[in-house]
Amino acid sequence: MIPLLALTVFVTVTAGVYLALSRDLFRCVVGLAMLGAGANLALYAAGAKGSARPAVIQKGAEVLADAANPLPQALVLTAIVIGFALVCFALVLLLRVMQYAGSDDADRLRLAEPRPDDPLKPPSHSADCLPVYPREDRS
Amino acid sequence: MSALVATPVLVPLATVALTALAAGRPRLQQVLSGLGSLALLLCALLLLGQVEGGEGARLAFGNWPAPFGIEFHVDRLSAALVLVTALMGSASLLFLASDADPGRRHPLLLPLLHGLLVGVGGAFVTADLFNLYVWFEVMLICALGLLALGARPDQLDGAFKYMVLNLLGTLLLLISVGAVYAATGHLNFTALSQAAPSLPPALAAVLLTALLLSLLLKSGAFPLYAWLPASYHTLPGPVLALCAGLLTKVGVYAVLRLTGDVFAPVPALLPEALGWIACATMLFGVLGAAYHWDMRRILAFHIVSQIGYILLAIALDSAAGNRAALFYTVHHIVVKATLFLLAAMIWRYTGSYDLRRIGGLFRARPRLALLFMVPALSLVGIPPLSGFWAKLVVLQEALARGHYAWTAVALLVSVLTLYSMMKIWMEAFWKDHPQKGWSLPRNTRLAPAWCATLSLAAVTLWISFAPQALLAYAEAAALSLGGGR
Numbered sequence: 001m002i003p004l005l006a007l008t009v010f011v012t013v014t015a016g017v018y019l020a021l022s023r024d025l026f027r028c029v030v031g032l033a034m035l036g037a038g039a040n041l042a043l044y045a046a047g048a049k050g051s052a053r054p055a056v057i058q059k060g061a062e063v064l065a066d067a068a069n070p071l072p073q074a075l076v077l078t079a080i081v082i083g084f085a086l087v088c089f090a091l092v093l094l095l096r097v098m099q100y101a102g103s104d105d106a107d108r109l110r111l112a113e114p115r116p117d118d119p120l121k122p123p124s125h126s127a128d129c130l131p132v133y134p135r136e137d138r139s
Numbered sequence: 140m141s142a143l144v145a146t147p148v149l150v151p152l153a154t155v156a157l158t159a160l161a162a163g164r165p166r167l168q169q170v171l172s173g174l175g176s177l178a179l180l181l182c183a184l185l186l187l188g189q190v191e192g193g194e195g196a197r198l199a200f201g202n203w204p205a206p207f208g209i210e211f212h213v214d215r216l217s218a219a220l221v222l223v224t225a226l227m228g229s230a231s232l233l234f235l236a237s238d239a240d241p242g243r244r245h246p247l248l249l250p251l252l253h254g255l256l257v258g259v260g261g262a263f264v265t266a267d268l269f270n271l272y273v274w275f276e277v278m279l280i281c282a283l284g285l286l287a288l289g290a291r292p293d294q295l296d297g298a299f300k301y302m303v304l305n306l307l308g309t310l311l312l313l314i315s316v317g318a319v320y321a322a323t324g325h326l327n328f329t330a331l332s333q334a335a336p337s338l339p340p341a342l343a344a345v346l347l348t349a350l351l352l353s354l355l356l357k358s359g360a361f362p363l364y365a366w367l368p369a370s371y372h373t374l375p376g377p378v379l380a381l382c383a384g385l386l387t388k389v390g391v392y393a394v395l396r397l398t399g400d401v402f403a404p405v406p407a408l409l410p411e412a413l414g415w416i417a418c419a420t421m422l423f424g425v426l427g428a429a430y431h432w433d434m435r436r437i438l439a440f441h442i443v444s445q446i447g448y449i450l451l452a453i454a455l456d457s458a459a460g461n462r463a464a465l466f467y468t469v470h471h472i473v474v475k476a477t478l479f480l481l482a483a484m485i486w487r488y489t490g491s492y493d494l495r496r497i498g499g500l501f502r503a504r505p506r507l508a509l510l511f512m513v514p515a516l517s518l519v520g521i522p523p524l525s526g527f528w529a530k531l532v533v534l535q536e537a538l539a540r541g542h543y544a545w546t547a548v549a550l551l552v553s554v555l556t557l558y559s560m561m562k563i564w565m566e567a568f569w570k571d572h573p574q575k576g577w578s579l580p581r582n583t584r585l586a587p588a589w590c591a592t593l594s595l596a597a598v599t600l601w602i603s604f605a606p607q608a609l610l611a612y613a614e615a616a617a618l619s620l621g622g623g624r
Contacts (some may be wrong), residue, residue, distance in 0.1 A: 079272075
């Protein structure tokens with residue numbers, strides 16, 4: 001069971017990283033979702049050692065004996081819910097960003113950055129977007 | 140009264156619910172939000188009073204015995220940070236009543252702000268590793284909501300970048316939490332600290348490295364800080380001050396809690412690596428700031444740089460280092476938030492955040508210029524302001540431990556910080572306004588803004604002139620951590 005899970009986690013995480021590193025924004029979000037699935041599987045694997053029997057106290061018994069650990073499954077469930085909400089939010093955000101940017105290329109996503117023609121230095125006389133004031137006034 | 144331990148979560152959570160219900164009635168919503176933040180402040184003070192005397196307060200939910208249930212645990216470290224959180228929440232909400240860059244008035248603004256406080260408060264008081272992850276997610280979704288709320292293109296752009304990197308961080312955190320659970324069978328901090336010494340050293344090092352990597356991403360440390368300066372400057376002023384003051388510091392707190400308390404003593408390689416990361420964080424943050432002209436971007440890069448100092452203190456891996464880290468964190472949260480709030484006031488007076496387009500404020504508003512000097516010089520570390528004491532305790536311990544290279548970097552970064560702060564001061568206050576005939580805008584509503592920034596500056600001055608109180612408190616907090624054992 002564990003080697004199979006490990007292999008699945010490996011493949012999922014690899015695919016997730018590959019997609020998340022893509023310049024295509026949509027692929028990036030899908031990659032994050034896959035990474036989330038990989039993380040959930042890894043978390044699940046944390047409790048998948050030992051018995052696989054359901055965590056139910058047998059009839060007549062007083063304590064739980066020889067059962068799977070249910071805690072990681074509860075943790076995974078929490079993580080799935082949170083991850084699902086975030087992916088939904090990410091997709092909506094992505095749509096809006098793509099509408100504004102007019103592109104799905106991460107390299108062209110520079111709406112929050114300084115304008116490319118902004119010199120980012122003290123303005124020269126010709127900087128069109130900035131107020132013009134003589135440098136010598138300030139010395 | 141152990142129910143008090145849950146108040147850093149419960150009070151803002153109740154405020155979230157109430158303000159969301161009152162979304163249709165702005166005035167009522169504001170009153171509820173103000174009451175909520177005052178209640179949080181009161182609870183934080185009570186909590187501080189409770190843990191000051193003794194061992195700290197615990198609360199196990201559902202009365203489940205120690206390693207099984209989810210526990211909240213407030214010791215001196217947590218209590219101090221919860222109090223600062225409450226203080227920042229109140230100051231930002233007060234500031235929001237002014238017209239200094241308040242952003243778009245969205246009915247969800249106040250619920251999301253309090254939601255942020257829920258996440259921050261929860262992360263500070265929890266004593267459960269998986270619970271810590273959940274609080275990080277709460278903070279993430281609230282911060283994303285606040286970023287996307289204005290719906291301007293640049294805000295959505297910033298929100299997307301923020302989301303991608305932070306989501307990566309939380310996923311890494313989730314995987315490492317799973318790995319820690321698989322290795323130890325525990326999530327509770329106390330149980331983990333008892334189980335950690337029996338782990339094979341190599342495995343412990345790998346687990347801690349994975350945990351720290353995700354937390355360092357959250358705290359904006361080199362090299363994974365790109366999300367911070369790419370998104371913060373799109374937030375409206377008061378929200379920005381709250382996020383800038385608190386969010387990254389939660390990551391730093393978690394690093395301190397895990398290396399200094401839960402997994403202490405950590406393998407020797409980790410503090411060494413953390414120290415160099417801290418140096419790189421300081422240096423790259425301050426260099427990024429030197430490049431920019433937008434006040435918010437300059438200050439955002441300075442968050443990164445200052446995070447480096449706190450990480451440096453943690454990397455010293457001693458009780459004195461942890462003391463310095465707590466002192467520095469408290470000082471830094473207050474000063475940083477004040478600077479962002481003052482930047483928003485400068486925006487209101489001059490109409491821009493871009494230093495090239497503004498000026499002349501010293502003549503028009505000399506008191507604002509003086510007020511700006513307090514947090515600015517404190518951030519640099521000019522005596523006798525709070526930053527001086529904070530840097531002094533960090534560097535004293537660094538020298539005592541023989542880390543001369545780290546000390547040298549820290550001192551160099553201080554000089555560069557001075558350059559940035561003077562740049563803002565010279566450009567915004569000292570030089571004339573680039574437009575001839577510029578005058579102050581009429582009808583500003585800045586009384587709440589003055590009130591908020593003056594109170595925060597008063598806190599800074601209190602730390603500056605009576606540092607013994609906070610130092611003694613931080614010392615007691617550090618000694619009660621695992622590092623003092």
